Amino acid sequence: MRHLYFFSRAVWLFGIVFVFVFGGVGIVTAAQGDKSLAQPNQQFEYNVKMTARSMFDGAYKYGDWLPIEITLENFGAATSVQIETVVTNTVNSTNFPTIFRRPITLGERSVKKFHIYFQPYVANSNVSRFVSYEQPIQLKTADGERTLFAQNVRLLPISPKDYLVGVINSDPSLVSYMNNMRVGKLNSRVDIINLNPADFPDRADGWRSFNALVLSDTNSSGLSADQQNALMDWVNSGGQLILMGGNGWNKVSSGFDPKLLPIDVYDYQKVDNLNALLAEENDKLPLSQPVTIAVGQVLQGAKPLTTFTLTNSNSGSSVIPLVAARIRGMGRIVATAMDLTTNPLADWAGSSKAWQDIFSFNSGIYYQIYDDTNPHLKNNSDFFGYVGNIPEVPLPNITSFFILFGIYLLVVCPLNYLVLVRLKKLVWAWLTLPITGIVFFSIAVWLSLNQPSGDVLISEMSVIQVSPGQTNAQVRSYAALFSPNDNLYEVDPVLPDSAAPPLLLPLNRNIAFPISDQDNVRYVVSGDQPRVEQLNVRQWSAQGVSVEALVPARQYQLQSNLYFVEQNGEIHIKGAVTNTIGQPIRGIMLAMGDQLQKVKDIEPGETLEVDFPLPPENQLVTSFCTQGFGNFTGYNNTSIGEKMQNLLQADHQNDKLYQNRAAFLRKIYEIGRYSLTNPVRGFDFIGWVDNNPVPLNVAGVTTLPRSNQVLLSRLPVSVENPLEQGKILIPSSYMYPENSYNDQGAPIPTSKIEHSDQICLSRGTVVNNYRLPVDNLNFKTTRMVLILNSFTANSSRTPFLPDKVELFDWQQNDWVVLNGLKNSAPASSGSGTTPNSALPVLPNEIDNPMRFTNPSTGQISLRFTAPSPLLLVQFGIRIEGTRM
Known part of the structure; x- marks a missing residue:
């Protein structure tokens, strides 16, 4: 029996090793997960025809979405197919192929039309705008294994620095003169794209490349609800919808809610001059023949931009709007009484001036990031760095395996032995030990298969952007998926039921080592249930995804009551902001231009009392003049984003969460067109909220979400103090020029090009047009103050005024030279030294200020004439008045 005794112990030890090894294999098996996916390989007979075309003739700005219109005709039985196109981005010589797909179900003998959205990649810039590219679109079987048909569509990349205009009119040749026109402070080049109503996309993202859309002589009533909503969402996010008048006004306006229109037209008349469009010009431009204008009145909430005195033999004279606008969110809807896209106005020399005035409203901000051919590649890699900065992922819980192993030792060692000894059946060890091992091995395998493989961590950072009057808030979310x-x-x-399906895009990694293209392939599926499929995540690494969506704005609109007040010579924003969004708001900052203030956190329903001091009117932003927009080491070029970063992390230097939030917020404010930093200045509320508006779900696994959401809300500020009924106060830091133009066509920005109150005056004249930010003009201007900070644009920074400073007199209809002006610019102590801005402001009081304000439109025009040296001029106009 001795040999049996030792043999039984050998079997027992073998059983321990058996369970330990194969139990470990089970754990590893659970961690690795089941990668096998059954792919049914059904064969169908397809009788489907595809027609594809790129919207807008393929025009898009680098880094924006381009919609492709797909038409499918099914001549046979009901079937399913999918549309596919491949975009391969290249970063540091590494390719990142992204396959955009959209599955489609077709009924028997049916036709279906829809859009697929993607972001094209072009390796070379297209400076001439005449170089186009081809993008293949494929019709595939439902399983994607077989290509049924392929067609190339056109790509026409446009620089983000250009001003892109879509025009619908009866004769495209009549608007060709607008191409290469220069508009706005940056002298952005105008690009005209001729469209037709069939080019209207069904979501705002499709319009994003466009700065303006001009509708002429087209019936807008045929637009679908999705197309109308897309247009309004695009306007809310900063677009400019321009509706032409004339005989075609009824058709052009028929598809829009009358409450959204700036004017109500009640008649049509012919006029023989439109000199009112050139009100501040000495030289009037005659028309070749009379033109028809739509006679109307400005609706409540809209503003006239240009007016015309219409004389009628029966009713006398009346003032009617030639151009009127209604602000919607960050953009506006413009209505013109005449049609500038048809003859004879298309040939009229004054039309160019009219377009320059209108387009300058949203001519955009230039940022160095847009020097890149494809700026979204840089954005993606930067954002991936923020969301990829995440803590360790917890390993699978193996406690149950240790417990099982302990029980096994107890059963195999003492318990099994004692029972067999008591039964005097040690020879049964040949049977009990293998059975015990098999039982415990089976339990170990079962546990390993049902044990979570470890939480997949999702790190997400989102931006929620909302402005007054918006129906939908914009959400941009960036996420990193980290896998063990x-x-x-x-x-x-995961979005609310009322939200439209979002657009998804993988985030590229900025890597320095080669990876095979196949490992980097990403599959983006669009449609009603958008998703990223087969996202290949290596062990202990991460992959990124970005989401762009619209969610109902009402859940993020704050309630506020803010106004300007002057105290002891300083102007403050006062009032209250109430947290009405149902969740706490932390890390709050208030911003006006470059001025920042950190305030306390507020709970749901809590009210924040605001006392925000505006900066002194002679406090210069330390900018400089440059044609190349480069860096000048002599002066601090701190951006608003950098100031926000420093302020947010000031009290949390050792807190990685706040460090990451601060860097993310700075990036958001410095990427230009998609931030709150834009030529229309306002009072911004910035705070962090708990609830993620766009949470991500990962199919089939347990996830550990880590999310941060920043709310960027623009708050309205009233220029009428409710405590002093009827008194109007408009500080210069709130009243920025609506547009600027140069008679020489030369660039006039400074290094702080987001500041429309700064120009580099190099030659000729520069006109800056203001518009009073009031709902109606029924008030008397009692005071107008001009503030000037003017330096020579060299290292010495010597205070130096322009040769001439003029205001347009609307009573005399002529320019008036202002004499004896005071320059608030302090002298610099030497090269490379920031000027001391602690000196008192030297205001220039304007006599009889009413004459310099257009009584119908509230326009104020200020003109500078350049001296021989190059000047850096910062300027501002403060207005005070009373209701009449």
Whole structure:
């Protein structure tokens, strides 16, 4: 029996090793997950025809979405197919192929038309605008294994620095003169794209490349609800919708809610001059023949931009709007009484001036990031760095395996032995030990298969952007998926039922080592249930996804009551902001231009008392003049984003969460067109909220979400103090020029090009047009103050005024030279030294200020004439008045 005794112990030890090894294998098996996916390989007979075309003839700005219109005709039985196109981005010589797909179900003998959105990649810039590219669009079987048909569509990349205008009119040749026109402070080049109503996309993202859309002589009533909503969402986010008048006004306006229109037209008349469009010009331009204008009145909430005195033999004279606008969110809807896109106005020399005035409203901000051919590549890699900065992922819980192993030792060692000894059946060890091992091995395998492989961590940072009057808030979310093992994942966003399906895009990594193209392939599926499929995440690494969505704005609109007040010679924004969004708001900052203030956190329903001091009117932003927009080491070029970063992390230097939030916020404010930093200045509320508006779901696995959301809300500030009924106060830091133009066509920005109150005056004249930010003009201007800070644009920074400073007199209809002006610019102590701005402001009081304000439109025109040296001029106009 001795040999049996030792043999039984050998079997027992073998059983321990058996369970330990194969139990470990089970744990590893669970961690690796099941990668096998059954792929049914059904064969169908397809009788489907595809027609594809790029919207807008393929025009888009680098880094923006381009919609492709797809038409499918099914001549046979009901079937399913999918549309596919491949975009390969290249970063540091590494390719990142992204396959954009859209599955489609077709009924028997049916036709379906829809859009697929993608962001094209072009390796070379297209400076001439005449170089186009081809993008293949494929019709594939439902499983994607077989290509049924392929067609190339056109790509026409446009620089983000250009001003892109879509025009719908009866004769495209009549608007060609607008191409290459220069508009706005940056002298942005105008690009005209001729469209037709079929080019209207069904979501605002499709319009994003466009600065303006001009509708002439087209019936807008045929637009679908989705197309109308897309237009309004685009306007809310900063677009400019321009509706032409004349005989075609009824058709052009028929598809829009009358409450959104700036004017109500009640008649049509012919006029023989439109000199009112050139009110501040000495030389009037005659028309070749009379033109028809739509006679109307400005609706409540809109503003006239240009007016015309219409004389009628029966009713006398009346003032009617030639151009009127209604602000919607960050953009506006413009209505003109005449049609500038048809003859004879298309040939009229004054039309160019009219277009320059209108387009300058949103001519955009230039940022160095847009020097890149494809700026979204840089944005993606930067944002991936923020969301990829995440803590360790917890490993699978193996406590149950240790407990099982302990029980096994107890059963195999003492318990099994004692029972067999008591039964005097040690020879049964040949049977009990293998059975015990098999039982415990089976339990170990079962536990390993049902044990979570470890939480997949989703780190997400979102921007919620909302402005007054918006129906939908813009949400941009950036996420990193961090995995404890090699796996393929399916990621989809979770949105409210009322929200439209978002657009998804993988975030590229800025890597320095080669990876095969196949490992980097990403699959983006669009449609009603958008998702990223087969996202290949390596063990202990991360992959990124960005989400762009619109959510109802009402859940993020704050209630506020803010106004300007002067105290002891200083102007403050006072009032209250109430947290009405149902969740706490932390890390709050208030911003006006470059001025920042950190305030306390507020709970749901809590009210924040605001006392925000505006900066002194002679406090210069330390900018400089440059034609190349480069860096000048002599002066501090701190951006608003950098100031926000420093203020947010000031009290949290050792807190990684706040450090990451601060860097993320700075990036948001410095990427230009998609931030709150824009030529229309306002009072911004910035705070962090708890609830994620676009949470991501990963199919089939447990996730550990880590999210941060920043709310960027623009708050309205009243220029009428409710405590002093009827008194109007408009500080210069709130009243920025609506547009600027140069008679020489030369660039006039400074290094702080987001500041429209600064120009580099180099030659000729520069006109800056203001518009009073009041709902109606029924008030008397009692005081107008001009503030000037003017330096020579060299290292010495010597105070130096322009040769001439003029205001346009609307009573005399002529320019008036202002004499004896005081320059608030302090002298610099030497080269490379920031000027001391602690000196008192030297205001220039304007006599009889009413004459310099257009009584119908509230326009104020200020003109500078350049001296021989190059000047850096910062200027501002303060207005005070009373209601009449």
